[in-house]
Amino acid sequence: MAATWSPGTAAPDPAIQQKYVEERNKRIRAEGSAQFVDLNKSDQKILSEDPWADHAALNAAEPVLKDGDSVKFLVLGAGYGGLLFAVRLIQEGLSASDIRIIDDGAGFGGTWYWNRYPGLMCDVESYIYMPLLEETGYVPKHKYAYGPELREHAERIAKQWDLSDKAMWRTQAHAATWNDDTKRWSVAMKEGRGPGQQSRDLHLDAQFVFCASGLLNVPHIPKLPGLENFEGKYFHTARWDYSISGGSPTDPSLELLKGKRVGIIGTGATAVQVIPQLAKWAEHLYVFQRTPSAVDVRGQQETNMDTWKTEVATGKGWQRARTDNFNSWITDMASPNDPNLVNDGWTHIKAYKAIIGGKGRLGNMIPPEKIPEHVAALHEDDFERAQSLRARVDAIVKDKETAEKLKPWYPSWCKRPTFHDDYLPAFNQPNVTLVDTDGKGCSGMTPRGIIDAHTGKEYEIDVLVFSTGYRSPGGGSGSPAWRASMTISGRGGRSMDEKFVTEGAATLHGIASNGYPNLFFPGPLQATASANFMFVIDCLAQLSTYVAAEGLRKAADPTKVALEPSKEAEEAWSMQCLMRAGFYAGISGCTPSYMTNEGDRDKVVDMQEQMKAGRAAPWSEGIASFLKLVGEWKAEGKLSGYVGF
Numbered sequence: 001m002a003a004t005w006s007p008g009t010a011a012p013d014p015a016i017q018q019k020y021v022e023e024r025n026k027r028i029r030a031e032g033s034a035q036f037v038d039l040n041k042s043d044q045k046i047l048s049e050d051p052w053a054d055h056a057a058l059n060a061a062e063p064v065l066k067d068g069d070s071v072k073f074l075v076l077g078a079g080y081g082g083l084l085f086a087v088r089l090i091q092e093g094l095s096a097s098d099i100r101i102i103d104d105g106a107g108f109g110g111t112w113y114w115n116r117y118p119g120l121m122c123d124v125e126s127y128i129y130m131p132l133l134e135e136t137g138y139v140p141k142h143k144y145a146y147g148p149e150l151r152e153h154a155e156r157i158a159k160q161w162d163l164s165d166k167a168m169w170r171t172q173a174h175a176a177t178w179n180d181d182t183k184r185w186s187v188a189m190k191e192g193r194g195p196g197q198q199s200r201d202l203h204l205d206a207q208f209v210f211c212a213s214g215l216l217n218v219p220h221i222p223k224l225p226g227l228e229n230f231e232g233k234y235f236h237t238a239r240w241d242y243s244i245s246g247g248s249p250t251d252p253s254l255e256l257l258k259g260k261r262v263g264i265i266g267t268g269a270t271a272v273q274v275i276p277q278l279a280k281w282a283e284h285l286y287v288f289q290r291t292p293s294a295v296d297v298r299g300q301q302e303t304n305m306d307t308w309k310t311e312v313a314t315g316k317g318w319q320r321a322r323t324d325n326f327n328s329w330i331t332d333m334a335s336p337n338d339p340n341l342v343n344d345g346w347t348h349i350k351a352y353k354a355i356i357g358g359k360g361r362l363g364n365m366i367p368p369e370k371i372p373e374h375v376a377a378l379h380e381d382d383f384e385r386a387q388s389l390r391a392r393v394d395a396i397v398k399d400k401e402t403a404e405k406l407k408p409w410y411p412s413w414c415k416r417p418t419f420h421d422d423y424l425p426a427f428n429q430p431n432v433t434l435v436d437t438d439g440k441g442c443s444g445m446t447p448r449g450i451i452d453a454h455t456g457k458e459y460e461i462d463v464l465v466f467s468t469g470y471r472s473p474g475g476g477s478g479s480p481a482w483r484a485s486m487t488i489s490g491r492g493g494r495s496m497d498e499k500f501v502t503e504g505a506a507t508l509h510g511i512a513s514n515g516y517p518n519l520f521f522p523g524p525l526q527a528t529a530s531a532n533f534m535f536v537i538d539c540l541a542q543l544s545t546y547v548a549a550e551g552l553r554k555a556a557d558p559t560k561v562a563l564e565p566s567k568e569a570e571e572a573w574s575m576q577c578l579m580r581a582g583f584y585a586g587i588s589g590c591t592p593s594y595m596t597n598e599g600d601r602d603k604v605v606d607m608q609e610q611m612k613a614g615r616a617a618p619w620s621e622g623i624a625s626f627l628k629l630v631g632e633w634k635a636e637g638k639l640s641g642y643v644g645f
């Protein structure tokens with residue numbers, strides 16, 4: 001359809017709003033999140049072994065944890081989140097020697113450990129994304145860091161805070177049970193030992209448990225009938241198989257793809273980074289698209305040391321100040337005359353607040369009758385940007401039909417905005433074909449190829465890359481137990497999943513839940529949000545470790561603390577989140593994705609269930625407001641709302 005927008009016009013065109021609805025409706029699938037198979041549950045071999053672990057060396061080494069050990073602070077996860085919990089504990093005056101970390105990988109980094117696909121980079125500015133830059137003195141090489149540098153930085157942090165030898169690798173906790181007599185957690189875990197080796201069961205007890213399992217941690221693929229008979233090779237981007245592609249995480253020469261017909265399913269934030277790399281090497285690349293990404297300018301730059309000293313690392317506290325400035329722009333709280341320090345595409349998405357909270361024209365407590373007006377205002381805020389991104393496709397992609405298919409027809413908050421300078425130009429290459437499935441996706445495999453559900457046509461390929469994302473963080477009970485794929489049984493043996501299903505989310509400030517003493521987690525439910533999720537985790541790690549440390553400082557007998565929010569405090573906070581949940585109403589009209597639990601979120605019609613879902617909302621007044629609120633709470637120094645110390 002012809003867009004009627006011209007620069008400077010803010011009012012959304014009703015025809016385009018209608019197009020948004022039509023494009024969304026095309027994509028709603030009755031099976032919702034059940035269209036996928038979680039790779040941690042399937043018998044697919046994609047995830048069965050860690051390609052990066054040195055199993056022989058690990059099997060020969062003295063284990064960091066033995067069956068029956070007692071630990072003071074147990075951190076589940078060795079990504080940046082787990083590291084931040086550990087570092088912030090140490091900065092609270094607690095000893096690194098009392099900390100143990102477990103992870104199913106074999107090195108620090110979490111998502112940056114597992115994801116090593118070619119073209120991997122972080123889409124948030126490295127100067128604010130990479131934690132602890134001031135403390136480590138590290139200067140990122142580029143404005144946007146590449147994968148290997150992000151993993152190295154995780155190792156750097158571990159080394160600096162004496163955590164390198166505190167992690168037990170290839171180990172996954174599957175159950176944690178609170179013992180009210182000892183005031184400790186009993187944690188059951190399994191240690192993998194590599195191909196052909198028997199795994200080992202371990203039980204230990206811990207006084208405190210910190211859950212840092214990550215948000216997008218279970219890769220999934222669509223259920224594709226016939227995959228088992230596909231004669232080509234395939235893998236998921238979260239476990240890139242360089243033995244199939246050639247190259248390595250530090251060598252982007254995908255030599256083995258020369259002469260090969262390669263297919264990639266998915267065009268999300270990962271695929272946008274991968275596709276330009278595949279396009280360089282494959283004889284032919286078929287990109288199977290269900291929904292196009294919105295792709296903005298990246299503007300990658302090497303770090304210039306003069307600029308670094310004069311404009312970035314300008315003095316003590318610079319990283320926090322730069323992050324606060326970034327957050328003020330993405331939550332639409334900045335004034336037009338404020339400096340925009342990061343000044344990239346993120347900071348110009350005025351309507352991103354629809355998904356992370358921020359300044360609403362009607363405030364943040366939106367009564368049901370005002371929701372249409374609130375959502376209309378969000379669309380108005382978004383319209384100019386959305387149009388300019390569609391115009392950007394026309395300016396770059398030469399074939400008009402392909403350009404039309406690459407245009408996103410949804411507002412900026414419905415899918416992760418992407419930024420890349422080589423993605424759209426890749427579609428001008430003669431060896432790249434966009435297979436637009438008109439919202440239907442791929443429906444199955446044959447021994448030789450893949451079937452486009454829209455046309456029923458088979459495309460013959462030799463290698464298939466699944467860039468199909470992860471289990472939605474909005475699925476299941478949403479509890480930290482569900483997120484970590486484990487059972488957490490609190491006081492009286494109550495399952496945390498059962499509590500969250502029955503009552504809805506229930507926390508104080510998104511970090512702790514009544515009935516689960518001495519156990520902390522970094523939101524995201526009832527906490528806060530930002531495009532820079534690393535900063536969110538860090539703030540919540542600081543808050544959690546403060547509560548733990550302060551509880552220990554205040555306790556008459558520190559071995560007997562059982563810190564948890566009181567039921568009253570938890571309910572009061574849940575109500576505060578619920579009262580502000582209407583602010584997120586714009587998400588309901590979104591084209592399905594992991595943000596809407598693949599459309600399942602919109603199927604909740606029962607009022608009780610809607611209220612439960614509303615309780616899960618992160619604080620909608622924006623991250624600055626959340627941090628002010630918890631900062632004032634902390635300054636009182638009373639641990640108000642907590643009991644058990």
Ligand SMILES: NC(=O)C1=CN([C@@H]2O[C@H](COP(=O)(O)OP(=O)(O)OC[C@H]3O[C@@H](n4cnc5c(N)ncnc54)[C@H](OP(=O)(O)O)[C@@H]3O)[C@@H](O)[C@H]2O)C=CC1
Binds near residue numbers: 216267269441443593
């Ligand atoms: N910080 C960073 O730099 C980066 C962060 N990330 C994070 O990871 C998240 C996940 O990104 P990503 O890995 O791309 O996963 P996504 O869930 O965003 O994308 C999955 C893709 O697979 C498509 N798909 C799923 N099933 C089918 C099917 N049957 N047929 C055809 N296509 C299908 C989806 O289409 P549809 O949209 O229609 O569902 C979508 O394009 C991002 O949103 C971001 O938060 C990822 C990369 C970089």
